[in-house]
Amino acid sequence: MDANSLEIFYTVAHRGSISGSAGELGMEPSTLTRHIGRLEQDAGVKLFHRSGRRMVFSDAEAPLLEETTKFVDALNALAAPPPTWL
Numbered sequence: 001m002d003a004n005s006l007e008i009f010y011t012v013a014h015r016g017s018i019s020g021s022a023g024e025l026g027m028e029p030s031t032l033t034r035h036i037g038r039l040e041q042d043a044g045v046k047l048f049h050r051s052g053r054r055m056v057f058s059d060a061e062a063p064l065l066e067e068t069t070k071f072v073d074a075l076n077a078l079a080a081p082p083p084t085w086l
Contacts (some may be wrong), residue, residue, distance in 0.1 A: 009047065
């Protein structure tokens with residue numbers, strides 16, 4: 001698991017679609033599909049159920065999404081410009 005794969009997972013989980021997430025991240029859908037597949041292999045569970053073009057959460061996704069959200073929020077806080085009062 002790497003930061004890039006977690007960002008992809010986070011985006012797909014929130015958008016519910018590979019193609020929409022690919023556009024947002026500036027990547028090819030096939031790249032996102034590979035990353036999700038690797039995450040599922042590493043976790044040993046299906047994180048999403050594919051329903052046509054939609055990605056539907058599986059029961060196994062909730063704990064990973066919660067931790068990934070904390071991670072992404074922390075990264076965003078680090079990347080944010082410092083407050084003007086500093």
